Amino acid sequence: MHITVMLARTLEGWEAVDADLEKADTFADTVRIAREHVVEDGTVRLPAAQEGTRFGVVRVDGTDSPGVFVSDAAAAARTSFGAMLTEELLRRAAEPDGRGDAEDQADDDGERTPVPCGPLGDELLLDSFGTGERELLGLDGDAVAAVADVLGCTEVLQAAR
Template identity: 45%
Template sequence: MYFAALLARTEDGWEASDTELDDVETLSDLTDLAREASVDDDTVLVYIEQEDAWFGVVRVDGEEDPRIYVSDAAAAARSSYGEILLTDELLGRDPGDDTVADLDSLDLDGTEDGESENGSEDDEEDGVDPPVKGEIVPPGPIGDREVLVDLGVNEKELLALDSTDALSEIAEVLGAAEVLEAVR
């Protein structure tokens, strides 16, 4: 189950609205959606979560490029909404480059070509899915860990957030808990 919300800063505090992402296909679409919710080009936070799996925060400040943080890139990569956030730039890939080095041929773990660490020829027999070319995504947090620092959530606190209540904790620090709860 997914939940997405927009938190827009205004002169009077924060305004919250839940949002449907059905028509959002790219980060550019998501950024445009955030800018539409902005008052006087002020900060808008887009929050997306997949229950108990991952969450992402996209910060849009006026016409600046969006800043992105994703709590678990590997989990988000398995989600259509997560894929929107995992841009080539965020993943450290060249734009448009769908090729990833053949990890087996690099022999990074000291095994023979095509052999797993336990000596088996086929990782699938051991219940481990082999890497798929073009879909290597690192596990764990990725992106701008300082995306919320000036709003009161430092890097350490952001990394410690649990996917099940991260939005509530962020909203509490922002002073937006009540307006967020009204749309949830």
């Protein structure tokens, strides 16, 4: 089962955003869609996707560079949304400043950067919500539900599903 949901923190609390992430062909598209819903106070957007026990999370805070995490990069690279996240993370890793400005994931010799097995990205992505590196790396089963639980928006997620 593949689940993709965008959760948004508003002044009234968390809500599920009706955004068509399937229309996002690139990571920049995903971020643009998330930012279309950002409230002036820097509301957090968390698109999350899950297939089986593998998951990916993107955190968009105002104008800051989005945080990204995938639980299994090699597995994520086999799905459209996961591949988008993995490619972004590999671009960031290839950049000296880590900002992800590279056009592709090829190195100076034109070789493709190998996609690592296992977690990739910002393991402290949800730290400010009380989920540190150890907890994020330990998520399995319904990881999207676990993320929603950490954020305090389980009911919102259940209603969106």
